[in-house]
Amino acid sequence: MIAQVIVDIAAKQTDRIFEYHIPSELPDVKVGSRVVVPFGPRKLQGFVVGISESSNFSGKLRDLLLVVDEMPPLTPELVELSAELAREVFSYRITILKAMLPRVMRANYRKILSPISEKAKKMPYFQGNPIDLNRINDIKEISFVHKLLKSQDAKIEYIVENKAKTKTENQYILTKSKEEYLTIYNSLRHNATNQKRLLMDIIQNYTSYPKMQNILENDAQINAATLANAVNKNWLQKKKIEVYRNPLAGFKDNKNISKNIKLNDEQKIALKQINSSIKNKESKTYLLEGITGSGKTEVYLHAISQALENRRNALMLVPEISLTPQMVSQVKERFGQEVAVLHSGLSEGELYDEWRRIRRGETRVVVGARSAVFAPLKNIGLIVIDEEHESSYKQDSDPRYHARDVALWRSKYNNCPLVLGSATPSLGSRARAQKGVYTLLKLTKRANQKKLPQVKLIDLKHVEFAGGQFDISTDLFNAIKKRLAKNEQTILMLNRRGFANFMLCRECGFVLKCPNCDLSLTMHKDTNQMQCHYCGYSEKIPQLCPNCQSNKIRFLGTGTQKVQEELEELLPEAKILRMDVDTTRRKGSYKKILDKFGNHEADILLGTQMIAKGLDFPNVTLVGVINADTGLWLPDYNASEKTFELLTQVAGRAGRADKTGEVLIQTYNPEHYAIQLAQSQNYEQFYNYEMHVRHEGDYPPYFYTVLISIASKNEQNAARQAFKIKRKLQNNLHANAIILGPTPSAISRLKNQYYYQILVKYKKEENLNNLLHQIQDSAQEIKKYGLNVYIDNEPERIM
Incomplete structure (x- = not known):
């Protein structure tokens, strides 16, 4: 069998499928598996995106080396989605595949120096821990390593490390009958207090075992030393058990709450239509437009209940972490342990455990921020995007996807409805509802019948x-x-x-700016720092003007x-x-x-x-x-x-x-x-x-837009490349396409990079997608000259 693999190098030359032979010792290779493969002299992580019985390659295929996970981390649905997104958001496919996983599951690569010759193996240099070349910065040691490599006394080995770790706790299992423990208890000396406490807990709660160590320590007041002693005496057997970290520990369950809430007529009408699509497995998109306080959340929760009753799962997105606690609280109260949560506010361990619960099918409702749209949830019966107008649903770094577009794709794939909810829908969504692309559902009254403030x-x-x-x-x-x-x-x-927004000297007019960005530094009084909110640079609040040493400085804004x-x-x-x-x-x-x-x-x-x-x-x-x-x-x-x-x-x-x-x-x-x-x-x-304003200015939703940004430490190089790209666009697009720029960005310098922008506005350009992919591929060639090109399809911000 042949595995089709995308390797972990984000480059034009490697943005394709590489084929590897699956050896008989690796029978568990499936679509979505993470694998380690030989790639030139290195070992790389990759993702299996297909399996075939034969190959068109005439030479001998190299073998897969390792399957990283017991269960493929990506579902076939997500693998298929990655191919679609790579075409639409101008990112390399490996970048999208990695974005679908928690941070902790992304590969960590180490370059290790290993001895080859017998002489080298005996050197004191190689007698300790493995030598990580990434950590060597001493000139003499670097020179010594070069000599070893040149004389072929040592070689470089590439190791792929998996940072994801499971959490384990100790579980204690009984090894004897209740009568035997009673005999042991009676034979103990009078002052063996701790041992007697343990044995009494065993005798009184015999059927409650096996027990976890934290329960024995907290509830029975038995310390770790007593437990270790009991294991040594074979009274108990210790076993390490995998446990999940629980980010929802502080939230309540109350599954009866839904029975006490009655929906008003408008909510019932909206819910009836959504429920119909859930039952009929219909990939329909609903725009739920409801004034603030109209009870949109209650419609979501009732619809999720319907999906669960139909033995299907539900995915719900909220725009920000700040909204997650209140939304999670409501969903957890309603659906209890069936809820998982995914957002960047979790620790890496919590995120990894929640993600694994979803992948293993141990949870049925997922609530999270933007990246939760990639949750490895199967059999989705409903997708909800709350506050759908929010710009935070658009990723502003590579890969530049919009969660709404991904949700639309998953809605079609799973034959389930997508509900977009907002009091103030984005103009694009509302225009689609006006045209009948989305179905508009309206809630015009507050759920408690009170007037708006x-x-x-x-x-x-x-x-x-x-x-x-x-x-x-x-x-x-x-x-x-x-x-x-x-x-x-x-x-x-x-x-x-x-x-304060900036520091101004009243003597010479000096404004304290960030050395890396074309922005003034913001005063943060609690930390006594002037900070840049874009690159993170900070310095102490000055007492005198850094330019003229005057004490007549003011902090304005x-x-x-x-x-x-x-x-x-x-x-x-x-x-x-x-x-x-x-x-x-x-x-x-x-x-x-x-x-x-x-x-x-x-x-x-x-x-x-x-x-x-x-x-x-x-x-x-x-x-x-x-x-x-x-x-x-x-x-x-x-x-x-x-x-x-x-x-x-x-x-x-x-x-x-x-x-x-x-x-x-x-x-x-x-x-x-x-x-x-x-x-x-x-x-x-x-x-x-x-x-009307948008129509006059030829802006979305009347036109589609693509923003091309060119960045370089040298401003002239950025401008020169921007004009080259503009000429390419002019030569290949229709006359009615509008090309604005190149022009310096509103913030012309960020993180020591000068930015120039081109905005393309168009209604129909069949050739544009291919053209932008050519520009993306060409950008790989000019990267070595310090030039970076970023393509943002339907940007939320043009600055």
Whole structure:
């Protein structure tokens, strides 16, 4: 038998299938298996993407060396999907196959120096641990290694390591009858307290064994030394048992909860259509458009129940880790141990264990962020994408896939419905629903029959401010005080983290910039650092101007840290929680902050856009937006859409239970249509207006787009290559295709690379896909000159 293998080298020359003979000693090779193969002088990891009985290769095929896993990590569905994605997202197939696995399962390669001659084998140099060439940096040692290789006293061996480790715990098994243990107990001396405690536990709980060590230590108070002694005396036998790390340990199960929830008429109509597609195994796409608080989540959960009743599985995506705790809590309450969760907030071990539970078929419902769309779940009966408009569903690095496109493919493959849910659907999705490509389902009322909160705009050009920072108007300040007096809670959003946006010298006008990027450094007061939010560079906050040594420096702009400091001065009695990238770096921090706020251990939750969506706190009656303009003037065609979505979503966090909600939006642009329509939460009017703007500008969804970015440390080289690519496009595309650029990116330098961009807008170009693949392949040739070319199909951001 012949294995068709994609090897672990992301390059044009290796982006094809290599054939290997399957030796009789390796009978478990299947499609989706990870294998180790010889490749030139090296050993590489690869993925089996096909198996055949014969080969067209005239020479002798080399043998597969090793099968890495007992069960193939990738299902045949995912292997097929990788081929489709490689054609559409302009990534090499191996990059996509690796993206489908948890980080810990990606291969780790080591170059080991091994002795060949008898003389070398006796050298003290080779008597210790294996010599890892990747770790040698001493010049003398490097020279010595070269001599050994030249004289053929040593050779280089390539080792493929699997970093994925299973967790094991000790289990203790009984070796004797109950009567024998009773005899031993009676023969022990009086002061053998620990041994007697163990034997008494065995006698009283004989049928409960085998027992895990942690249970014996915690429940029976038996220490490890006593257990080791019992094993030595053959009272017990110790066995290592594989156990799963459990990221859902803090979540409750309550499977009866669904019986207490009654759906309203609109929810029932939507659910009926989705359930029909589940029962009929129909790959239909539904756009569930429901105002904030309309009970979209309840429709999802009832539909998941229907899929499970039909003996099929369900996959549910949420856009951010911050949303995962609340969504996981609801799904876990409903479906208990059948739920697995996948997102980057888990430890590598937890992610590996959850992924294996899914692959082994031990779980039926998967909840996760973007990469969970690749979950190795079989027999999918329903796919849900919550907050489908979110840009975080698009991967902004290689491979640049959109989770919605992958979900559409898996929906067709599994003959199951896909539900896209949002209060503010993306214009592309809504346009498809208008054309009948998707089926539109609407929820126009809040599930609890309450009205949407009243939204008031505060024009920052004509207000008084509380405090001296010009961040919080007196109107917003008084509204917060009113909630504190009533023991109600407030959510405040500012979509900018840090303390100040930049440092300015009033003497010479110097602005402190990142040495690697064309950006000013942001002040972070809590860590005493100036930070770049793009490359991670940081330095201490200066006391004097680095340019002229003047002490007349000021830190201008605002961020969540500064607002928190101002609130603490203005409202010393208020308990404030801040939720942004800086406060949520540690594992479990999202859940901890949200649990605290949910338990009313804080009065105010202040955060960036991560608090705008999906959160449901019944005691929140006020939502305040510190500055609605932060994303309004970005050089992106969809800046107005993103602003409208964000404001509408955050406004929906207020008044979700019995208490009436109020929303105050502070802005310098109250006349802008995105802000005006967010005030009335009028999605229909916004959709019609924005579609007109897009039509006039020839932008999506009226045109398809491809963004080609060229990066180099030398700006002239980047520009020269960009113009070469433009000429190639002009010579091969139709006249009605629009080619914009090349032009420097909005942020022209990032991580010491200058970026130039070309944007292609088109309606129908049959030759474009092949042309872009040619550009991708050519990029491999020019990489050695320090030039990088990135192709992004349907980019979320053009900056």
